[in-house]
Amino acid sequence: MNIAVVVRQVPDLIEPLEIAPSGTEFDFGSASFLLNESDDHALEQALLLKEAHGGHVTVVALDFGDVDNTLYTAAAKGADRIVKIARDDAPPPPRAAAVLYAEAIKPIAPELVLVGVQAHDELDGGVAPFLAAALGMPYVGVIRGVAVGAEPGAVAAFKEFPGAVMARMNVKLPAVLGILGADQPPRYVPVSRIRGAMKTTQFEESAAAAVSSEPLTAIARLYPPAAGSRAEMLSGSETEIASRIVDILAQKGLVK
Amino acid sequence: MAKDVLVLAEVYRDALADVTWELLAAGRTIASATGGQVLALVLGPNGAAHAPALGAADRIMVVDDPRLADYAPGPYVAALQEVTAAEQPRAVLLGATSIGWDVAPLLAARINAPLVTGCKEIQPEGEALRVATSFCGGKMMAEVRVDGAPAICMVLPGSFRPADAAGQAKIEPRKLPSPLEPGAVRFDGWVLPEAGDVDITQQDVLVSVGRGIQQKDNLELAENLAGALGGAVCASRPVIDQGWLPATRQVGKSGMTVKPKFYLALGISGAPEHQEGMKGADLIIAVNTDPQAPIFDIAHYGAEVDVLDLLPALTEAIEAKRG
Structure with missing residues (x-):
């Protein structure tokens, strides 16, 4: 199966996010970036399908943040081709980004396109459904696990619902799936293999397509959420905090 | 300018999604300012059975089609698109649910409408909507201005006080102009969690x-x-x-x-x-x-x-x- 996977860089939320003086965008000057978690699962799902049924995995990414490291890691894990979309600016919103990914993916002619269902820095929907629209392919998202179905030319995708319930969806190919989780956790790859991939992997550069820049929404301001009724913070050593928690539980009759 | 608010009353395993009553409340906030109505839309053969719980709506529309018996993106989006085109609402409200995450962006892409996810507050401001939305794992908020209609808003559950008022709205069966196509994605059955683990x-x-x-x-x-x-x-x-x-x-x-x-x-x-x-x-x-x-x-x-x-x-x- 010929599979394309989109991977994106997102700001690491361990670091505080800085708002630019304009108040309407982030100041990424001091931010660090990492691979979007659900994209990591999309890549893992693609590699699992390839290992089980054969095929070819192409990873597609916009040139942004620490993407080279992400792409070398993908190659070390088993991706066959890496396509990097050349671009100077930060990634555009999902709908416009989807057009960029679509133009890079069309020549690959994949049977299956896997994308993380969501990235935490997106405000106007995920890339995955807009990519499906741009490619003219069907879409279903919030998928946790994909199997090659009994029907030729189709896969079974497991769509997550509340209560640990899944819907088994039969998906005719070609199609785009929004991945929430892979059948297995993303694999670990040793640094030595990543270094090896750095020496042997050639990125294929793809020119960024022209994107209509007329946004349908406008950010008036970014701001940290207002602190609601913040928790009463317990301080002291771990032993002191533990003792305080026991007192609270005892007062409520939860520990006797 | 469009005034009404269309709410997708999502049915999951024969029950309305909890977020439905929050969507009705959010819809009422908008409709009160625009002078419009809150329209609830239920998709599926048993849709009418859920109407009594949707009393907070001014109108309740039910699309009864066998293709909507179980969720599949193609028929759902097609039905929602037809009703949206017919009603021309100011906003379409959906929950940030497993179904909402499919349907909202697919509809937005089809009709080239603005989409905002993670909505916690929605207020009309003149002819625009001003939406407060949560992102970055809840660590950041954005105030988003939406001028175009219909604005498609995915509401974060827990953001609005549910509206569960009793009402007089009658059920309006809606016939679509043409039968729904099955689409390339088909529901094949539920996979339930294995029994035996701690509940x-x-x-x-x-x-x-x-x-x-x-x-x-x-x-x-x-x-x-x-x-x-x-x-x-x-x-x-x-x-x-x-x-x-x-x-x-x-x-x-x-x-x-x-x-x-x-x-x-x-x-x-x-x-x-x-x-x-x-x-x-x-x-x-x-x-x-x-x-x-x-x-x-x-x-x-x-x-x-x-x-x-x-x-x-x-x-x-x-x-x-x-x-």
């Missing part, structure tokens, strides 16, 4: 672990504490994604909704999707090294320490108390 929805005490637990071996520390407290261990999504605990132990939007007497959140940041499943707990104590973690916004007590340091001390203290 975390029935526990009085839950020790819940997140990314801060760091590795699977450390789960034993949480199991020990849960044992001392007479409770069970559950987790946020990253722990389940790692395969360290079964999906039946997941708390949050796509997992279980729990309301224990005591919920101890260990190394959980508290993204809105997690809060959705546990904010009803009687007592919430959160432990996280990140002072900005959103979990501290809903916890009653908090501690800014490493969970791996606190866990043994707390287990020991509980056991000492119990003698």
Whole structure:
């Protein structure tokens, strides 16, 4: 199966996010970036399908943040081709980004396109459904696990619902799936293999397509959420905090 | 300018999604300002059966088509698109649910309409809508202005006070101009969780672990504490994604909704999707090294320490108390 996977860089939320003086965008000057978690699962799902049924995995990414490291890691894990979309600016919103990914993916002619269902820095929907629209392919998202179905030319995708319930969806190919989780956790790859991939992997550069820049929404301001009724913070050593928690539980009759 | 607000009253396994009544409340806020009506749309052959619960709407439309008996993106989006085109609403409101995450962007793409996700507040401002939306795992908010109509808004569950008023709205059966096509994605059946695991929805005490637990071996520390407290261990999504605990132990939007007497959140940041499943707990104590973690916004007590340091001390203290 010929599979394309989109991977994106997102700001690491361990670091505080800085708002630019304009108040309407982030100041990424001091931010660090990492691979979007659900994209990591999309890549893992693609590699699992390839290992089980054969095929070819192409990873597609916009040139942004620490993407080279992400792409070398993908190659070390088993991706066959890496396509990097050349671009100077930060990634555009999902709908416009989807057009960029679509133009890079069309020549690959994949049977299956896997994308993380969501990235935490997106405000106007995920890339995955807009990519499906741009490619003219069907879409279903919030998928946790994909199997090659009994029907030729189709896969079974497991769509997550509340209560640990899944819907088994039969998906005719070609199609785009929004991945929430892979059948297995993303694999670990040793640094030595990543270094090896750095020496042997050639990125294929793809020119960024022209994107209509007329946004349908406008950010008036970014701001940290207002602190609601913040928790009463317990301080002291771990032993002191533990003792305080026991007192609270005892007062409520939860520990006797 | 369009005035009405269309609400997708989502049906999941023969029941209306809980967020439906929040969507009706949000819809009323908008419609009161625009002078429009709140229109509820139910898709599916049994749609009319849900109408009595939608009294907060001014009109209730039901599209009864066998293709809508079970969820599939193609027929759902096609039906919603037809009704949207006919009613020309100012806004279309959907929940940030498994179905909403498919249908809202697919509809937005088809009709080139603006889409805002993570909506917590929606207010008309002149002919525009001003939407407060949460993103970056609940660590950032954005105020978004939407001029075009219909504005497609995905509402975060827990953001609006549910509107469950009784009303006089009659059911309006809606016939689509042409039969729905099956689409390339077909529902093939439900896969239910295996029986036999602990039912975390029935526990009085839950020790819940997140990314801060760091590795699977450390789960034993949480199991020990849960044992001392007479409770069970559950987790946020990253722990389940790692395969360290079964999906039946997941708390949050796509997992279980729990309301224990005591919920101890260990190394959980508290993204809105997690809060959705546990904010009803009687007592919430959160432990996280990140002072900005959103979990501290809903916890009653908090501690800014490493969970791996606190866990043994707390287990020991509980056991000492119990003698």
